[in-house]
Amino acid sequence: EAGVAQSPRYKIIEKRQSVAFWCNPISGHATLYWYQQILGQGPKLLIQFQNNGVVDDSQLPKDRFSAERLKGVDSTLKIQPAKLEDSAVYLCASSLVPSGGSDTQYFGPGTRLTVL
Amino acid sequence: AQSVTQPDIHITVSEGASLELRCNYSYGATPYLFWYVQSPGQGLQLLLKYFSGDTLVQGIKGFEAEFKRSQSSFNLRKPSVHWSDAAEYFCAVVGGSYIPTFGRGTSLIVHP
Numbered sequence: 001e002a003g004v005a006q007s008p009r010y011k012i013i014e015k016r017q018s019v020a021f022w023c024n025p026i027s028g029h030a031t032l033y034w035y036q037q038i039l040g041q042g043p044k045l046l047i048q049f050q051n052n053g054v055v056d057d058s059q060l061p062k063d064r065f066s067a068e069r070l071k072g073v074d075s076t077l078k079i080q081p082a083k084l085e086d087s088a089v090y091l092c093a094s095s096l097v098p099s100g101g102s103d104t105q106y107f108g109p110g111t112r113l114t115v116l
Numbered sequence: 117a118q119s120v121t122q123p124d125i126h127i128t129v130s131e132g133a134s135l136e137l138r139c140n141y142s143y144g145a146t147p148y149l150f151w152y153v154q155s156p157g158q159g160l161q162l163l164l165k166y167f168s169g170d171t172l173v174q175g176i177k178g179f180e181a182e183f184k185r186s187q188s189s190f191n192l193r194k195p196s197v198h199w200s201d202a203a204e205y206f207c208a209v210v211g212g213s214y215i216p217t218f219g220r221g222t223s224l225i226v227h228p
Contacts, residue, residue: 042218102148102167107159
């Protein structure tokens with residue numbers, strides 16, 4: 001079974017530029033998560049999808065971040081414009097059942113973003 | 117609101133020694149509790165989880181964790197550490213909102 005795929009693995013941009021990350025979850029997984037992991041910290045949930053609907057986006061900085069999940073399968077996370085403090089690893093995860101809290105999340109390798 | 121505290125930023129142990137990583141949570145009821153491991157350059161992998169029943173949970177790679185309601189703790193243990201266990205370990209809690217909250221992580225260093 002293929003795992004969660006993310007691309008690109010690394011991205012370097014200058015502040016005020018735009019960037020997009022892509023995630024393809026495990027086939028059949030209903031729930032998809034985007035996390036931001038700043039160096040030395042644990043992952044922070046940005047947005048949670050169930051199929052193609054948003055379950056929670058309370059921690060997503062909506063003035064610059066946006067995300068969508070196309071047809072309930074893969075997802076993109078965009079930052080526009082980027083700030084220095086957006087430098088982090090962006091992790092995508094998926095779980096099989098609709099969000100219920102107890103299900104195992106499967107994580108992708110992450111995209112490391114550096115904003116100069 | 118829920119929160120997680122991992123009080124130890126770094127833990128150093130010798131190979132073959134026992135290990136305990138601490139995790140304390142704050143939540144009004146019994147939450148779902150998880151331990152994940154992250155190796156350098158990789159995503160997180162679930163070690164074990166607890167949501168009801170037996171308070172001693174067995175996981176992969178020889179890890180176990182014990183839920184103690186009275187102490188609001190969910191500490192991770194392993195009787196004998198291998199060099200390959202060197203990694204970052206994260207405790208996570210999910211409460212009634214079903215939003216996962218992760219601790220800041222504990223970096224495990226294993227000496228030969």
